[in-house]
Structures are given as C-alpha cells and as structure tokens.
Amino acid sequence: MRFRTETRISLRHLSSRPFQTVAAAAVLALSSALAVILFLLTQGLRDGLIRAAEPFDLIVGAKGSPYQLVLNTVMLMDVPIGNIKWSGYAALSGDVRADFSVPLAFGDSYRGYPVVGVGDGILRIRRGASERKWLEIAEGRWFGDEFEAVLGARAAAESKLRIGDSFRTSHGVVLEDEHEALFKVVGIAARVFGPYDRAIFVNIGSIWKNHAHGDNNHSDGEDNEVTAVLVRPASYPDAYSLAVSFQSDAEKQLVFPAQTASRLFSLVSGGERFMSVIVYSVAVCSIFTTLLVLYWSNRDRRREKALLGALGASRGALAAISWLEGTFTLAIGALAGEALGRTGAYAAFRFLGGSTAIDISVPMTFKEATVPAVMFMAGSLGAFVMALAEKTGDAASLKRM
Amino acid sequence: MTAQLPPFLEVRQLRHCYSQPDGSRVEALSLDHMSAVGGEAIALVGPSGSGKTTFLHILAALIRPTHGEVLFGGRDIFAPRQAGAHWRAMSVGYIFQDMNLLPDFSAIENLLLAAEISNVSGPAATERANSLLRRLDLWNQRGRRPADLSLGEQQRAAVARAVIHFPSVILADEPTASLDAENAGIVMNILTELCAESRTLLIVATHDEAIKKRFARVLQLQRPRAAENPEPVLPEKAV
Numbered sequence: 001m002r003f004r005t006e007t008r009i010s011l012r013h014l015s016s017r018p019f020q021t022v023a024a025a026a027v028l029a030l031s032s033a034l035a036v037i038l039f040l041l042t043q044g045l046r047d048g049l050i051r052a053a054e055p056f057d058l059i060v061g062a063k064g065s066p067y068q069l070v071l072n073t074v075m076l077m078d079v080p081i082g083n084i085k086w087s088g089y090a091a092l093s094g095d096v097r098a099d100f101s102v103p104l105a106f107g108d109s110y111r112g113y114p115v116v117g118v119g120d121g122i123l124r125i126r127r128g129a130s131e132r133k134w135l136e137i138a139e140g141r142w143f144g145d146e147f148e149a150v151l152g153a154r155a156a157a158e159s160k161l162r163i164g165d166s167f168r169t170s171h172g173v174v175l176e177d178e179h180e181a182l183f184k185v186v187g188i189a190a191r192v193f194g195p196y197d198r199a200i201f202v203n204i205g206s207i208w209k210n211h212a213h214g215d216n217n218h219s220d221g222e223d224n225e226v227t228a229v230l231v232r233p234a235s236y237p238d239a240y241s242l243a244v245s246f247q248s249d250a251e252k253q254l255v256f257p258a259q260t261a262s263r264l265f266s267l268v269s270g271g272e273r274f275m276s277v278i279v280y281s282v283a284v285c286s287i288f289t290t291l292l293v294l295y296w297s298n299r300d301r302r303r304e305k306a307l308l309g310a311l312g313a314s315r316g317a318l319a320a321i322s323w324l325e326g327t328f329t330l331a332i333g334a335l336a337g338e339a340l341g342r343t344g345a346y347a348a349f350r351f352l353g354g355s356t357a358i359d360i361s362v363p364m365t366f367k368e369a370t371v372p373a374v375m376f377m378a379g380s381l382g383a384f385v386m387a388l389a390e391k392t393g394d395a396a397s398l399k400r401m
Numbered sequence: 402m403t404a405q406l407p408p409f410l411e412v413r414q415l416r417h418c419y420s421q422p423d424g425s426r427v428e429a430l431s432l433d434h435m436s437a438v439g440g441e442a443i444a445l446v447g448p449s450g451s452g453k454t455t456f457l458h459i460l461a462a463l464i465r466p467t468h469g470e471v472l473f474g475g476r477d478i479f480a481p482r483q484a485g486a487h488w489r490a491m492s493v494g495y496i497f498q499d500m501n502l503l504p505d506f507s508a509i510e511n512l513l514l515a516a517e518i519s520n521v522s523g524p525a526a527t528e529r530a531n532s533l534l535r536r537l538d539l540w541n542q543r544g545r546r547p548a549d550l551s552l553g554e555q556q557r558a559a560v561a562r563a564v565i566h567f568p569s570v571i572l573a574d575e576p577t578a579s580l581d582a583e584n585a586g587i588v589m590n591i592l593t594e595l596c597a598e599s600r601t602l603l604i605v606a607t608h609d610e611a612i613k614k615r616f617a618r619v620l621q622l623q624r625p626r627a628a629e630n631p632e633p634v635l636p637e638k639a640v
C-alpha cells in the first residue's frame with residue numbers, strides 16, 4: 001500500500017463528511033484567527049509607536065512625566081508639558097555632543113490639527129539609521145517667512161486647505177480665542193506615516209509673534225520659550241553623556257523616545273507577555289478541542305478501518321490514514337485561521353485607522369503566522385500520538401460488522 | 402498436487418482462548434488438524450459459538466491463536482510477527498456477512514482500492530475490475546456508493562472485491578445470511594465459480610443447510626469443552 005493510497009482514503013473520508021470536517025477545522029480556525037488578530041494588533045500598535053518615535057533620537061523638555069513629554073512631542077497628544085527657556089535650546093545647539101537640535105513649540109491648533117512651531121533643522125532629520133529624510137515636501141515649498149505654513153499629508157487631505165489658502169490658528173485644541181495673524185499655506189509634506197501627518201508646520205518664530213500680540217520684546221529671542229528640543233546626538237556615547245548631564249538638571253529632562261514609547265506600550269497593553277499568555281491559552285484549548293473532535297470522528301470510522309485492515313492495510317497504514325485526516329483538518333483550520341485573522345486585523349485597523357494618532361498597519365512580516373503554524377504542528381503531533389494509540393483493524397470491531 | 406509437496410493450507414493443534422475483562426478465559430476454538438489444497442471448497446459448519454468466525458479470523462491472521470500453527474505452503478503465516486497484514490493483502494480475500502464495502506467509495510472504487518492495497522494497480526487492475534463488474538452484473542451500478550446498492554448488489558461487489566487480486570484463499574463468514582434465497586444462490590454460484598476457475602481455496606462459514614449441501618467437503622466445528630460448561634453462563638454473542 002502506497003502513501004498515495006492512504007492520502008486518497010483520508011481525503012475521501014474528509015470530503016464525505018464535510019460538516020464534521022468543517023466543524024473540526026472551524027474550532028482551530030476561529031481560535032487561531034483570534035490569536036492572529038491579537039498578535040497583529042499588538043505588533044501593529046507597537047510597530048506604529050516605534051515608527052512614530054523613530055525619527056527622534058533624543059527629546060529634551062521640561063521636567064515632569066517622560067511619558068507626557070513623548071506623548072506631546074512624538075504622538076502630538078495630551079496637553080503640553082511646561083515650556084523650557086530659549087537658553088536651554090541655545091545651549092544644546094552649541095553643544096558639541098549634539099549634531100543638531102530642533103526647537104519645537106506646541107499649543108496652537110487649527111480645527112483640531114496641531115500647529116507645530118519648528119526650526120528649519122527639522123528637515124535634517126533622517127528616518128532611523130537610513131539616509132532617507134523623514135520630512136519631505138510633496139507639493140509647494142518649505143516655509144520661508146513667518147506666517148507661512150506647511151501642511152502634514154493627512155492634515156492637507158482632511159482639512160481641505162490648499163496651497164495659497166489662509167487660516168487662523170487658535171490657542172489650545174478647541175476653538176476658543178482665535179489668534180490675530182493669518183497663516184498662508186505654502187507647501188504640503190509627504191506622508192511620514194505617523195502622528196506628524198496631522199501636523200501643520202510653521203516657523204517657530206511665528207508662534208512667538210502670534211502670542212506676543214504686539215509686544216515686541218518677545219520676538220527678539222532671548223525671552224522666548226520652546227516646548228521641546230529634538231536632539232540628534234553626534235554619536236552613541238554622546239547621547240549617553242547628554243543623558244547623564246540632564247540627570248542633574250532641575251528644570252529639564254532628556255528622554256529616549258523609542259524606549260519611552262515601548263515602555264508606554266507595555267503600560268497600556270499590559271505587555272506582550274500578557275497578550276501571549278492569552279493567545280497561547282486560547283491556542284492550547286482549541287488544539288485539545290480539535291483533537292477531541294478528531295478523536296470522535298476517528299471512533300466513528302472504526303468499522304471502516306477494521307475493514308481496511310481485513311483487506312490487508314497494515315497497522316501503520318491505518319495509523320497514517322488517521323493521522324493524515326487529522327493533519328489535513330488541522331491544516332485547513334490553520335490556513336483559514338491565518339487568512340481570517342489577517343482579514344480581521346485589516347478590518348480592525350481600518351476601523352481604528354481614522355481614530356488613532358499613530359499610524360498602525362498590518363505588519364507584512366507574517367510573524368503572526370507562527371501562531372497557527374505552531375498550533376498546526378502541535379495538533380498534528382497530537383493526532384500522530386492519537387493515531388498510534390488507536391485500536392483499529394482488530395477482530396473485535398470486525399465481529400460487530 | 403503431488404505427495405511430496407506440503408498441503409496448500411495446513412492447520413495444526415489450533416486452540417484459541419479469549420481473555421474476558423474479568424480475567425477468565427473462554428476457549429473459543431479447538432481444531433486438531435485440517436489441511437486443504439487450492440481449488441477446494443469447504444463449508445465450515447457448527448453450532449453458534451463453536452468458533453467459526455474465530456477460525457476464519459485466525460486464517461486471515463486477524464487474530465493470533467493462543468496455541469497451534471497455520472501453515473501456508475509449509476510456512477507459518479504469523480512469522481515474522483508483522484506478516485499478518487501482508488498475508489491478508491497478498492493472499493486472502495475476506496467476505497463478511499454484511500458491511501463489506503467502504504461507505505465513502507463507489508463500487509468500482511471499492512474494488513480498485515482493495516487491488517491497490519494488494520499492490521495491484523494501473524490498467525491491469527482497472528481491466529480486472531471492469532470485467533468482474535460486468536460478469537457480476539454490476540456494470541451499471543459501478544459508480545454508486547454502497548448505500549445506494551441493494552444488499553444483493555453489495556454482496557456481489559464484495560465477492561468481486563475479494564477476488565480482484567487473485568488471492569490464494571477466500572474466507573467468507575456467512576456471506577449470504579442477510580440475503581434472500583434467490584440472491585444467496587446467485588452470490589454462492591459466482592463465488593464457487595470464480596474460485597474453481599482460479600484454483601482458489603474457498604472456506605465458507607454457514608448455518609444454512611441449502612448452502613452446506615453445495616459443498617463436497619464440510620468441516621464440522623465442535624463447541625470446545627470449556628464453552629460447554631454450564632457454570633459460567635456466557636451471553637450468546639450475536640454475530
């Protein structure tokens with residue numbers, strides 16, 4: 001008897017009882033889909049957070065919660081932490097340990113889109129270790145004058161502002177008191193795939209002027225404040241040296257945003273370990289359930305197996321048939337689970353996409369496929385053990401025929 | 402068959418005891434000697450519980466006797482230990498009272514699958530299956546699954562399946578018990594015909610006097626002593 005024959009017999013057994021097969025596969029499919037969705041959501045969220053933090057090596061801001069500083073600066077969320085003095089920025093930009101630094105000022109908005117006052121240095125930021133620029137102009141030009149604005153890609157798409165349009169900003173995120181000055185849109189940025197897609201970039205000087213309300217003293221620089229400073233360290237040792245020197249600073253703090261973001265992620269998600277525990281508990285339960293279903297459908301086949309045995313199928317061949325039936329069922333379940341999970345995750349991300357600040361997307365790494373794959377292999381191993389333990393082809397079941 | 406050659410099939414000092422769940426043992430079969438040659442047809446008779454089914458199971462190597470040996474062409478069918486399945490696949494055709502066919506396969510698939518298990522495949526197997534189906538008047542039913550065949554058709558298909566790989570021995574356990582007299586006659590005719598043609602040894606266990614009369618040779622089994630003991634009243638098994 002060739003393996004091909006055993007494969008054909010088991011496939012026929014499965015196709016002759018489609019309901020049983022689908023039911024057994026569905027148990028695995030649904031639970032592995034759940035596991036895949038959880039996995040993808042967690043991974044997508046973490047990747048989104050890390051991607052958002054990626055362009056920023058170090059952030060210096062007012063002393064307080066490092067999470068709040070990262071939420072402000074990286075996610076453009078939460079109320080801004082206090083400001084720091086211009087001199088703080090000046091000191092950093094003069095520091096040899098900093099390649100360059102970029103001042104940021106938050107607090108204003110246009111119809112919910114955060115207006116971010118930035119220094120020109122923001123155009124020098126690169127994406128992680130790559131040579132690619134983080135922020136690039138897709139349309140128009142970068143602002144030159146004060147009261148010119150560049151729209152983030154999403155801000156441009158959603159606000160319906162065009163190049164050449166003018167708008168007035170307001171203080172805070174709700175429409176309270178509008179500022180006097182009119183900003184003119186001169187450019188639209190390419191997508192950065194992060195919270196800054198919702199930002200409106202203006203020259204940091206415009207923010208100061210806008211807040212000064214004619215008080216000329218504010219525009220000369222010395223008294224002005226910045227919310228945060230993005231620092232590109234000259235080297236890794238320099239980054240740590242900077243971090244150490246800020247430890248004793250009474251007014252300012254330095255954070256590593258990527259680190260803080262992933263710690264923040266652990267805080268809100270309960271950590272991936274917690275997720276894994278849920279995912280794997282679900283997986284283990286469903287493997288047992290599937291094996292139980294397989295066990296019963298194998299029991300149903302005892303007469304047929306006994307008959308095959310009487311025709312001369314060896315014990316090994318009969319075990320192979322049982323194992324193949326289980327393995328095919330599990331394979332269908334695992335594949336359906338992966339497909340269902342990915343589809344579910346796409347749907348979930350689509351649903352969430354509009355409402356979250358960070359850009360989350362279904363990762364293309366297929367790491368989550370390890371969950372159904374492991375479930376499949378564990379189940380197949382279980383089916384193998386069951387097939388070996390099965391009493392088939394014995395004369396006792398023949399007698400009842 | 403010359404005198405120097407060992408008999409085709411030979412059984413020596415055969416005893417079989419089943420172990421009961423309570424640990425006691427039931428002697429189910431006792432047969433001191435039997436030998437038969439290819440082409441012979443033997444009716445296996447005896448009262449219920451005399452061990453007919455047990456004997457056929459042993460001949461098919463489905464169970465190993467507690468004592469004694471079964472020789473085929475002078476060689477023990479149970480040696481080596483794993484030889485049973487191979488013996489069945491290559492040399493035995495087994496026919497049950499009913500439920501002979503695999504329910505998920507059509508009549509012709511049942512035949513071809515049995516051939517495949519016996520390592521007969523390809524055009525030769527298809528050719529043989531087709532000719533058997535025609536001869537057994539199953540040609541128009543060949544694509545149907547057992548559930549869609551009458552009992553008589555099912556048993557004819559079982560006969561075809563049992564002979565498809567040209568076995569040396571055909572063992573039939575009350576093959577006509579669930580058929581009416583007419584169908585029983587048809588099935589027995591075909592079975593004896595096919596076996597005579599290919600010089601196959603045919604052993605048919607039966608209760609039916611009419612069927613018993615068809616056979617020149619009758620092997621009578623007696624209920625072993627232990628089973629006759631009145632003290633442990635064993636519930637009679639329906640077979």
Ligand SMILES: Nc1ncnc2c1ncn2[C@@H]1O[C@H](COP(=O)(O)OP(=O)(O)OP(=O)(O)O)[C@@H](O)[C@H]1O
Nearest residue numbers: 396419427429448449450451452453454455638640
């Ligand atoms: N698996 C088993 N376990 C225990 N005892 C068994 C088993 N199979 C058969 N027996 C016993 O062995 C004896 C012989 O049984 P067997 O089925 O071989 O008889 P039989 O001649 O085929 O009877 P019938 O004519 O009713 O089919 C009976 O007493 C039966 O109860």
Ligand SMILES: [Mg+2]
Nearest residue numbers: 453454455640
């Ligand atoms: Mg019997």
